[in-house]
Amino acid sequence: MFSWPTNYDACYTISGFISREGIGLHSGEKTKVKISPYEKEGYYISFSDKPCEIFKLTQDLIGSTMLCTAVKLGGRNLYTIEHLLSALAGCGLNYIHIEVDGREIPLLDGSAIQWVKAFEKVGIKKVPIPDNFFQEIKTPIILNKGGSVIALTPSEKTTIISTISFPYKAIGNQTFVIDLNPKCFVEKIAPARTFGFKDQFQELSELGLIKGGSLDNALVCDGDKWVNPPLRFDNEPIRHKILDLIGDLALVGLPKAQILVYKGSHSLNSLLASTLKN
Ligand SMILES: [Zn+2]
Numbered sequence: 001m002f003s004w005p006t007n008y009d010a011c012y013t014i015s016g017f018i019s020r021e022g023i024g025l026h027s028g029e030k031t032k033v034k035i036s037p038y039e040k041e042g043y044y045i046s047f048s049d050k051p052c053e054i055f056k057l058t059q060d061l062i063g064s065t066m067l068c069t070a071v072k073l074g075g076r077n078l079y080t081i082e083h084l085l086s087a088l089a090g091c092g093l094n095y096i097h098i099e100v101d102g103r104e105i106p107l108l109d110g111s112a113i114q115w116v117k118a119f120e121k122v123g124i125k126k127v128p129i130p131d132n133f134f135q136e137i138k139t140p141i142i143l144n145k146g147g148s149v150i151a152l153t154p155s156e157k158t159t160i161i162s163t164i165s166f167p168y169k170a171i172g173n174q175t176f177v178i179d180l181n182p183k184c185f186v187e188k189i190a191p192a193r194t195f196g197f198k199d200q201f202q203e204l205s206e207l208g209l210i211k212g213g214s215l216d217n218a219l220v221c222d223g224d225k226w227v228n229p230p231l232r233f234d235n236e237p238i239r240h241k242i243l244d245l246i247g248d249l250a251l252v253g254l255p256k257a258q259i260l261v262y263k264g265s266h267s268l269n270s271l272l273a274s275t276l277k278n
Contacts, residue, residue, distance in 0.1 A: 016122035022106030028211025031102025041130035086247030087115035090185035169224035192239035
């Protein structure tokens with residue numbers, strides 16, 4: 001039986017290659033991804049029609065769109081990379097090559113658990129710790145954007161305390177605290193699916209923006225109830241917010257900090273990532 005490490009004292013890559021295919025959230029088209037171990041530290045991407053052109057993912061290449069995190073690679077955009085990056089960083093995996101056949105990373109079930117399950121199947125092996133595996137935090141950092149706030153204080157480990165507050169009864173106020181390590185990430189965060197709202201879902205569908213969005217890859221909230229229960233956790237939405245934060249910090253390294261987040265968002269997360277990079 002495979003078991004994940006209970007700390008980030010070592011770094012790992014996967015022991016073999018995995019592949020997954022599924023629908024892209026935006027295009028609604030089928031897209032395929034093959035992930036293999038790579039000889040250099042970091043996360044590398046290539047497209048299957050140009051296998052020799054390999055890009056190292058860096059924070060500078062990240063652009064946030066309204067609906068997902070995209071990355072610009074040699075003139076083309078690759079969409080919806082955040083949950084795969086969260087799976088990799090949360091599990092403490094690095095030295096990774098991702099080959100994409102399509103324009104998006106498949107959304108799968110809207111969480112990170114299917115990537116994790118695929119990694120478990122091939123197993124993991126130890127690699128040297130990369131330079132930016134962690135971000136050492138020397139002084140407190142506070143950032144805010146709109147009504148959202150994120151505050152970091154230096155710590156020996158990565159602890160996330162995250163809160164959301166929605167005027168919908170089905171979600172309401174939720175807070176989750178986690179001392180992050182691969183095992184906790186896999187058990188408590190990776191299965192949490194993305195969530196959206198019924199009216200917004202209809203609006204975006206009519207605009208043709210989420211052709212691949214369905215009740216199979218997102219929890220949909222309709223005021224005081226969920227359109228597609230059951231939930232995997234009572235507080236699945238706040239856990240997914242933490243999943244997104246980990247994905248958004250994957251390229252700069254997880255901060256050794258106590259991280260307090262109030263109403264977190266991709267744009268606030270990427271502001272933090274850019275701040276940490278500098
Ligand atoms: Zn997400």
